[in-house]
Amino acid sequence: MSKRPIIDLRSDTVTKPTPDMWQALKNLDNSHLGDDVYGEDPTVNELEARAAKLMNKEAALLVTSGTQGNLISLLCNTHPGEEIIIEEKSHISLYEVGSAARIGGLTVKPFKSPTGVPDVNELSTMLRPRDDVHQPWTTMLAIENTHNTHGGKVIKPQELEKLAKFTKNHNMKLHIDGARIFNAAVALDSPVSRFTDQADSIMFCLSKGMACPVGSMVAGSHEFIAHARKFRKMLGGGMRQAGVIAIMGLIALEHDWRKQLATDHVHAKLLAKAIQEENEQISVTMPETNIINFSFSESAPTEEIHNTLVEKGVLGLYKGYYQRLVTHVGLSREDIEKVIEILNSTFKEYL
Ligand SMILES: Cc1ncc(COP(=O)(O)O)c(C=O)c1O
Incomplete structure (x- = not known):
């Protein structure tokens, strides 16, 4: 591996705490902490109240990761033996x-989509007949907003309303994997609640574009969160003086995240445009948010390209025929310009 400094665009999970977060952590003392399993950590309680308000839900819960938050939500919204509908690449x-399947005891029915946005007509064909004794009940739809593998695609509030109507009509729950829900809100310049009002439950991550080192949140009704608290404990996610984590979440939600994420989106568009303009053998979709997926023609030496990019100091997520680049708070405009320069010189060398 090269000794050059690496510009890391694999994910927005590589972000590190901001100076404001470090300062807030330094200012924390024991009076701000308590045992959160007893519900006694004032900093965690403040973060949960703040998150619930932002998501326009009755309550929220700090969880260790997005993966844990999604699983807790699935467990709360279903019973073992039921079936859920999710997108194939979610x-x-x-x-x-x-x-x-392993922990929830659920069967999973995936649907295909070119964008990750479900089509209600197709969903209707996937439901199990409720009165057929042979079949499980379909009780939940989970969607992803923005959609990671579909290049940060935003599901718009109008679509969400249709999906919520569908799930209500069929006695199902709607869960949103909103790991990057703030990116969706910034892309459409809308309040976050426009993307969460329709859902029974939402998970969002503090540890991605929001720059926190750890933590995600789930939000929903009081009843949902009471169950979620129990499932979090069952999964080993009951934390004690978790205020040391929550304080950074509070700073993340207080600071001007709209401005930062909007900058990340501008950076992503700059990168995608540069890739598109210079290289006909590469296909790239213009990103709506902070994730750029691009793919090469089949004959392209993708491994050599990736290795050379790393040698020159650009680290993307290498997936064979396609690469992913994600912009985030850790990247300056100069970094983006440097990346464009390195991408273009490398593509010229190989394509
Ligand atoms: C859309 C989406 N959901 C959930 C997760 C899981 O989050 P975590 O890595 O905190 O478990 C990720 C992580 O990248 C993600 O992109």
């Missing part, structure tokens, strides 16, 4: 170790 489908 995080729950691909990257959560099959926990819906």
Whole structure:
């Protein structure tokens, strides 16, 4: 590996705490902490109240990760033996170790979509007949907003309203994997609640574009969160003086995240445009938020390209025929310009 400094665009999970977060952590003392399993950590309680308000839900809960938050939500919204509908390339489908089946006892019915946005007509064909004794009940739809593998695609509030109507009509719950829900809100310049009002439960991450080192939140009704608290304990996620984590979440929600994420989105568009303009053998979709997926023609030497990019100091997520780049708070405009320069010189060398 090169000795050059690496510009890391694999994910927005590589972000580190901001100076404000470090300062807030330094200002914390024992009077701000308590045992959160007893509900006694004032900093955690403040973060949960703040998160619930922002999501326009009755209550919220700090969880250790997005994966844990999604699983807790699935467990609260369903019973073992039921079936859930998810998109084929969603995080729950691909990257959560099959926990819906292993831990939730659920069968999972995936649907295909070119964008990750479900089509209500197609969903209707996937429901199990409720009165057929042979079949499980379909009790939950989970969607992802923004959609990670579909290049940060935003599901718009109008679509969400249709989906909520569908789930209500069929006695199902609607869960949103909103790991990057703030990116959706910034992309459409809307309040976050426009993207959460329709859902029974929402998970969002503090540890991605919001720069926190740890933590995600789930939000929903009082009843949902009471169950979620129990499932969190069952999964080993009951933390004690978790205020040391929560304080950074509070700073993240207080600071001007709209401005930061909007900058990340501008950076992503700059990168995508540069890739598109210079290189005909690469196909790239213009990003709506902070994730750029691009793919090469089949004959392209993708491994050599990736290795050379790393040698020159640009680290993306290498997936063979396609690469992913994600912009985030850790990248300056100069970094983006440097990345464009390195991408173009490397593509010229190989394509
Ligand atoms: C859409 C989405 N959901 C859930 C997660 C899981 O979050 P965590 O890594 O905190 O478990 C991720 C992580 O990248 C994600 O992109």
